[in-house]
Amino acid sequence: MILVDSNIFLIDRFFKRDPRFNENKSFLDKLGQLDVYFSIFSLLELCGIASFNLSQYEINLWFFDFSTVYNVRILEPSFKRNIFGQEFFDDFLTRLFDEMEKKATLLDALILKEINTYNIGTLVTWNKKHFEHHGNFEVLTPEEFNCKNP
Numbered sequence: 001m002i003l004v005d006s007n008i009f010l011i012d013r014f015f016k017r018d019p020r021f022n023e024n025k026s027f028l029d030k031l032g033q034l035d036v037y038f039s040i041f042s043l044l045e046l047c048g049i050a051s052f053n054l055s056q057y058e059i060n061l062w063f064f065d066f067s068t069v070y071n072v073r074i075l076e077p078s079f080k081r082n083i084f085g086q087e088f089f090d091d092f093l094t095r096l097f098d099e100m101e102k103k104a105t106l107l108d109a110l111i112l113k114e115i116n117t118y119n120i121g122t123l124v125t126w127n128k129k130h131f132e133h134h135g136n137f138e139v140l141t142p143e144e145f146n147c148k149n150p
Contacts, residue, residue: 001035003115004072005125006042006049008142014053020126020143027124027142030149031071037120038072041110075114102134 011024047063067074099109108130122138124145131139
């Protein structure tokens with residue numbers, strides 16, 4: 001299982017002059033052949049960022065059709081079975097804070113929590129330093145992924 005970070009989609013949609021654009025696009029072109037996931041938290045962050053550049057209609061399209069456009073599966077928040085309400089929220093916050101104690105921002109902690117819960121084997125991101133040494137998973141840039149998977 002591969003989890004993809006939001007910066008890859010930001011470059012694709014908004015930063016076509018970024019020096020990493022071609023390598024980024026090469027990685028995105030492979031998504032249909034891979035078991036790829038994208039966190040719902042990352043999708044919400046992406047839509048918030050995009051809201052400054054897209055119309056309400058375009059944001060809705062992006063949010064509701066994202067998994068089709070980019071050939072990824074949206075990873076829903078994980079939770080323990082048979083817990084609800086305050087117990088769910090307490091468990092969620094405890095697991096989130098466990099990641100933040102290891103020096104992670106809120107969104108990075110949300111992603112790390114999902115990686116560890118779902119046993120994701122590889123994270124592909126341009127922000128490698130944010131995620132290295134945070135668990136038992138491989139962290140690759142799109143460029144490194146492309147080299148390993150031509």
